[in-house]
Amino acid sequence: MNVEWYVVLSSLLFAIGAMGILVRRSPIVILLCLELMLNAGNLALVAFSRMVGNQQGQVFAIVVMVVAACEVVVGLGLIVALFRRKLPLDVDALRELRG
């Protein structure tokens, strides 16, 4: 199988994730879309690694997964904290950082 198909699929997944981040307002969905983008990257890494024929790309993919796991922990923790403080679960309403 040609590497192009994998890359096309990875780009599609990435674009879907990015679009989701831009259009959805729920923090949980945004977190999911972030995961989607990270895994799109992983797919591309693994595909290129197979094409080149060594394992370095796959090592990178594993590192990305670890980072993604950490990121999910932090993100979900934030969402729980928001929920506990009875803050709206809407990223557009949470704009105290406006300059």
Place this chain on the structure above:
Amino acid sequence: MSATSWAWLVLLLPLLGSISIALGFRAIPARAAGVVGTASIGLAFVCGVAMLVNLLGQDPEARHHASSLWDYASIAGLDIKLGIYVDQLSTFMVLVVTGVSTLIHLYSFGYMRSDEGYHRFFSYLNFFVFSMLLLVLAGNFVLLIVGWAFVGFASYALISFWYRRATATRAGMKAFVINVVGDIGLVLAAFLIFRELGTFDYGAVFAKAPEVFSTNEWTVTAICLLLLVGAFAKSAQLPLHTWLPDAMEGPTPVSSLIHAATMVTAGVYLIARTHVLFVLAPTAADIAAFTGLATLLVAGTIAIAQTDLKRAIAYSTMSQIGYMVMGVSIGAYAQGLFHLMTHAFFKALLFMAAGSIISAMANRQDIDRMSGFWKAMRFTSVLFLIGSLALAAFPLTSGFFSKDSILAFAEARGGMYEWMAIGGYVGAFLTAIYTFRLVFRVLPGDPCPEAAHLIESGELYHGPPINPATEEEEDTEVGFPGAHHHIAEQSKPMAVAMAVLGFGALFAGLVQVPGVTDVLFKFLDPAFANSPLSEVHPSVGAEWRGLAIGGLISILGIATAWLLWVRQPELPALFRERLRPVYLLCLNKWYFDEAIDFLVVRPALAIGRFANRTFERLVVDGLVIGTEDVVGGGGRLVRIVQSGYVRGYALLLIVGFAGLALYFLLSSS
């Protein structure tokens, strides 16, 4: 111990006194500050005497020694030492300064007793004596400038001693600013000396100067004129004199010590010390002599019209320093210094007596309100009279011998200097008139209410505390004149100090009776032996003729004063009426303050305002405000991006990375 070791001790003692009082004022009991202050100066005087004894044991030609503790700076041909120079001149000055200072400290011990700032006063006073001794003992021009600036500061601190009094702080600032003008002159003179001679050291400068400079060369004239700027500012000579009368805002012992006996004579000392340079620049010396003459005449006329007791005496100080400056400038070095010594005695005494009278008047200084103190305060009055007699050069008092020795020298030098002698005699006539005007208005007659109160109750009159300059009432905490000061009749230390000075004022002249004793001149002359003018000597007969003329003029002046203010008291009013312009000129101090205000202060202020309007507003403000605008504007622009929408930031990120990726794609293909 050698003479220089004693000299170092002389310097050390007042410094220790000042520091221990300043730092230890919480630890030591109240009156101890006065004891420490007086004792340190008294011991310095003893060391000064030891210095003199040591010098007298040596050959007259070898009586000069230099000593150095360490090098300030020794690099690239510059060689500045912390060094002193001991010779007849500095020994003489040390003795006059420490001797009079000891007595004035003793007087202050009684006079300032009720003042809340007692410790501060003695600390400042000791610091002043230290600075003055540093000035006269300095062995090079750098240390001279240090001492010169220190006495300027001490004078400022003591004039503004009652710092809650607005007029006193203003007078202090005025004195400081005018003195800084003089400091600049002195510093520039030192620069020029270093540029031409390559050294600051007295010995080297005076040895090299006659080889390097030819007579009246412009550099040596410039050096001397710059030195004169310093000397005139410190010694209150025209036109830099306006600070001295205002300096009378300070406590009376300060007026007595700094502004009569010691600091104001620093200019005379400077001219005598640098006489080698002045001999090489006769033009500058003549300018100095004429300024001295002008000052003594102008100050004499002003003193006649003043009604403030201390200010009138201040103008007489200016006038007497005019004599000294004239003397040392025309070559009468020992004579000028002799007058410096006798003047220190009788002027310090006059101020002390005036201080005693002023405290009996509850700090009022207006002689129009005073009369009858002969009945109320006999001791003070007698000493006031002694001081006045000496100031008026009454025969056989100290001022009689010293003043006429200067004038006899001027006459012996001949030429235009004879005119100076005549001017000096006119000044002596004025001196007798204004001095005895004070005497005849303050001492005789019916006691004024304050004096009558003193006679009846034996206690000092307590008025509401009044600022004598503005007639405004003041409250009396620290920084204001104490509740009341003391009078000599009721205070032993004050009486002792005044009695000793009175003795000096009467008899100090006897050390130098022409042809009879000649002690002082024999001691001082070797220090000036390298001046060609030391050849000029009035004959003994000429000196006695001068003394006779001087005594006659003095008696004539006193008689005139008696006629004007005792015999026919309506005459002065008539003169005021008839000679109104002259009277106004004298009353307003020849409009010097106004002239300086018009010529210097206003232009300076105008330039300042102009610079403020143009340079400050346009350039400085433009730069500052422009910077602020740029930064602020940039901030406002960037703020738009910081919307607070997380999705907005995400979009920016994605677009940014997409843009970067696109750029690399396009640039690599």
